[in-house]
Amino acid sequence: MSTTHAPELSSAAAAFDIRRTDAPRDDVERAALLESPAFGTVFTDHMARITWTADGGWQDRRVEKHGPLLLDPAAAVLHYGQEIFEGLKAYRHADASVWTFRAHANAARFAASARRLALPELPAEDFLGSIEALVATDAAWVPDGDETSLYLRPFMYASESFLGVRPARAVEYLVIASPVGPYFASGVHPVAIWVAEDFHRAGPGGTGAAKCGGNYAASLLPQQEAYEKGCEQVCFLDAATNTQLEELGGMNVFLVGASGTVTTPALSGTILEGVTRSSVIALLRAAGREVVERSIPLAELRTGLQDGSVAEVFACGTAAVVTPIGRLAGEDFDLTVGDGATGTVTAAVRRELTDIQYGRVPDPHGWMHRLV
Numbered sequence: 254m255s256t257t258h259a260p261e262l263s264s265a266a267a268a269f270d271i272r273r274t275d276a277p278r279d280d281v282e283r284a285a286l287l288e289s290p291a292f293g294t295v296f297t298d299h300m301a302r303i304t305w306t307a308d309g310g311w312q313d314r315r316v317e318k319h320g321p322l323l324l325d326p327a328a329a330v331l332h333y334g335q336e337i338f339e340g341l342k343a344y345r346h347a348d349a350s351v352w353t354f355r356a357h358a359n360a361a362r363f364a365a366s367a368r369r370l371a372l373p374e375l376p377a378e379d380f381l382g383s384i385e386a387l388v389a390t391d392a393a394w395v396p397d398g399d400e401t402s403l404y405l406r407p408f409m410y411a412s413e414s415f416l417g418v419r420p421a422r423a424v425e426y427l428v429i430a431s432p433v434g435p436y437f438a439s440g441v442h443p444v445a446i447w448v449a450e451d452f453h454r455a456g457p458g459g460t461g462a463a464k465c466g467g468n469y470a471a472s473l474l475p476q477q478e479a480y481e482k483g484c485e486q487v488c489f490l491d492a493a494t495n496t497q498l499e500e501l502g503g504m505n506v507f508l509v510g511a512s513g514t515v516t517t518p519a520l521s522g523t524i525l526e527g528v529t530r531s532s533v534i535a536l537l538r539a540a541g542r543e544v545v546e547r548s549i550p551l552a553e554l555r556t557g558l559q560d561g562s563v564a565e566v567f568a569c570g571t572a573a574v575v576t577p578i579g580r581l582a583g584e585d586f587d588l589t590v591g592d593g594a595t596g597t598v599t600a601a602v603r604r605e606l607t608d609i610q611y612g613r614v615p616d617p618h619g620w621m622h623r624l625v
């Protein structure tokens with residue numbers, strides 16, 4: 254058990270009415286499920302929830318049994334996709350305490366996504382309180398194995414039964430939790446990326462910077478194409494010119510030059526402002542490395558991989574953490590990144606980030622917050 258006392262619940266978390274399921278999984282079943290959880294397949298016993306109506310605002314904060322939702326077939330989300338989500342993790346430290354990483358940043362991005370999708374903004378204290386209340390209730394589900402964590406998925410959807418096209422007047426906010434290991438089935442190994450040249454994820458003025466289901470729906474056909482080409486992820490180019498790297502289907506992308514300089518696509522309004530992206534930039538800069546955020550032409554990356562001026566490429570995101578990219582392919586090219594193995598800068602920044610997240614080193618940035 255933890256060597257120090259768990260913190261008191263905050264008043265934001267205490268606002269949630271805890272309605273425990275009378276049929277939680279027992280210790281034996283939970284232990285079996287926690288053994289090697291594949292990403293996003295196992296869920297804890299409970300979920301946090303708040304209901305919103307245009308007339309009543311946010312109400313009925315509760316933690317209840319994880320289970321199916323009751324949804325009218327006319328619910329607006331099923332027709333017009335008015336939905337947003339977030340992804341963050343709770344980490345178990347060696348002393349058994351449980352911590353989140355930069356949850357305030359996720360709360361702020363959730364509010365920004367809500368604005369773009371004309372959904373009501375959830376106050377940050379409700380976002381943070383829901384995470385805290387759920388993790389405190391399901392603390393036994395936070396795994397302690399190497400590279401494991403409890404993935405938290407807050408989301409909000411238009412629940413109003415109405416087929417007119419306008420912002421919904423009834424909305425549900427929920428958080429579900431899933432014990433996870435590495436995102437890719439291969440574990441932490443270099444992955445192959447397919448560059449989509451016929452499809453775009455987002456365009457200027459669109460929803461690219463928002464974390465909404467529609468962006469991910471738009472990525473699925475090219476993602477399927479990527480699988481057919483033997484690649485794990487798809488990389489999108491900008492819709493305006495079809496020449497500049499944007500992001501992968503579910504993660505941001507970084508290049509490491511042979512000179513040591515790191516580059517990543519600038520936040521143009523069409524890519525997601527990744528929390529891991531900004532953390533990686535901060536860690537690299539703190540280590541004295543130059544990091545440039547700018548437009549990166551695909552042609553420059555292809556040339557760089559051929560002449561060796563690009564030494565490493567990696568992806569990053571909450572789910573992916575920092576994942577090395579070993580191969581980049583498209584309709585008329587197929588290139589190996591360096592020697593195809595994990596590069597030293599990629600490995601170092603991954604280690605630095607996870608050392609902080611798992612409490613193996615002090616947290617100089619104040620990114621970690623103890624929950625349990």
Ligand code: COI
Nearest residue numbers: 340341503570571572573
């Ligand atoms: C995350 O990294 O949390 C994501 O949202 C990526 C993906 C699993 C959708």
